[in-house]
Amino acid sequence: MNKTEQFLQLKGIRVTAMRILIYNFLSEKKVTVTLSDIENAFDKADRTTLYRTIKTFEDKEIVHQIDDGTGVTKYALCEPNCHCDLNTDLHLHFHCTQCGATVCLTDHKIPKIKVPNGYIAEHVNLVVKGICDKCSVK
Amino acid sequence: MNKTEQFLQLKGIRVTAMRILIYNFLSEKKVTVTLSDIENAFDKADRTTLYRTIKTFEDKEIVHQIDDGTGVTKYALCEPNCHCDLNTDLHLHFHCTQCGATVCLTDHKIPKIKVPNGYIAEHVNLVVKGICDKCSVK
DNA sequence: TAAAATAATGCACTTCCATTGCATTGATTA
DNA sequence: TAATCAATGCAATGGAAGTGCATTATTTTA
Numbered sequence: 001m002n003k004t005e006q007f008l009q010l011k012g013i014r015v016t017a018m019r020i021l022i023y024n025f026l027s028e029k030k031v032t033v034t035l036s037d038i039e040n041a042f043d044k045a046d047r048t049t050l051y052r053t054i055k056t057f058e059d060k061e062i063v064h065q066i067d068d069g070t071g072v073t074k075y076a077l078c079e080p081n082c083h084c085d086l087n088t089d090l091h092l093h094f095h096c097t098q099c100g101a102t103v104c105l106t107d108h109k110i111p112k113i114k115v116p117n118g119y120i121a122e123h124v125n126l127v128v129k130g131i132c133d134k135c136s137v138k
Numbered sequence: 139m140n141k142t143e144q145f146l147q148l149k150g151i152r153v154t155a156m157r158i159l160i161y162n163f164l165s166e167k168k169v170t171v172t173l174s175d176i177e178n179a180f181d182k183a184d185r186t187t188l189y190r191t192i193k194t195f196e197d198k199e200i201v202h203q204i205d206d207g208t209g210v211t212k213y214a215l216c217e218p219n220c221h222c223d224l225n226t227d228l229h230l231h232f233h234c235t236q237c238g239a240t241v242c243l244t245d246h247k248i249p250k251i252k253v254p255n256g257y258i259a260e261h262v263n264l265v266v267k268g269i270c271d272k273c274s275v276k
Numbered sequence: 277t278a279a280a281a282t283a284a285t286g287c288a289c290t291t292c293c294a295t296t297g298c299a300t301t302g303a304t305t306a
Numbered sequence: 307t308a309a310t311c312a313a314t315g316c317a318a319t320g321g322a323a324g325t326g327c328a329t330t331a332t333t334t335t336a
């Protein structure tokens with residue numbers, strides 16, 4: 001049993017071929033991916049399976065969703081100690097309007113946000129749009 | 139010619155009955171609205187007209203889009219000196235997970251966000267989720 | 277280890293929202 | 307007033323998300 005398999009088992013889900021493949025696919029990517037990206041990478045597999053695999057990964061805090069404002073949900077592997085549900089360890093996401101890539105800037109934590117009296121903040125989503133490092137040098 | 143009509147003309151678009159109605163509808167709302175909300179308020183009008191009216195308002199910086207992560211695009215009137223395209227005057231949005239309302243917290247400006255070298259930030263979208271003031275007192 | 281239980285996968289559908297083409301109606305301008 | 311251009315309405319499309327159910331695979335336990 002290799003690292004990926006051990007990891008999935010540790011997370012309390014069944015280790016299947018599909019899950020190993022999708023997990024490895026995600027870990028190779030430096031940018032966030034859409035369901036369609038995964039679909040294109042595994043055109044033999046059914047869309048629903050991929051969809052539900054990602055949902056399972058989300059539930060088990062293996063991946064997190066990113067809403068970058070393009071209208072399509074992006075996904076990325078969580079960091080080792082990520083607790084996406086909680087108000088901790090929130091990093092920001094950058095969406096490049098040129099190449100369309102969305103990346104996790106895990107080193108850039110989100111500053112404390114003040115909300116008015118009576119409001120209770122539970123989750124923060126911060127997306128910066130602009131030109132990424134690869135596109136800005138061209 | 140009243141205030142609304144003057145305003146629309148100032149923005150460089152034709153003043154039509156539909157546009158006046160939609161503008162007034164938006165200005166009465168304290169929360170952001172979806173296209174469906176507008177549709178329900180004007181069930182005599184065609185969906186496409188409402189859709190394109192909002193798009194026109196967006197182009198002319200009369201309304202701005204809010205992506206609160208619910209998957210449905212929300213809209214709200216811009217503030218007097220709002221330039222949504224530019225990196226100025228960005229306020230944050232609050233989405234209440236209980237009542238589903240999304241409000242513009244126009245008094246709460248977004249802190250300067252640092253991005254890594256090579257990245258060029260052009261726009262910032264910040265959505266805080268939690269419980270709003272009305273729901274938290276219940 | 278075979279049978280029973282539970283979970284994962286695949287197929288077919290459905291729903292919802294966003295968007296477009298085209299004809300028609302309405303508003304502006306020459 | 308005719309010609310021009312923009313706004314509206316209708317019909318249709320496309321994309322993404324999500325669900326029900328049958329089938330296959332994996333795990334448990336008797």
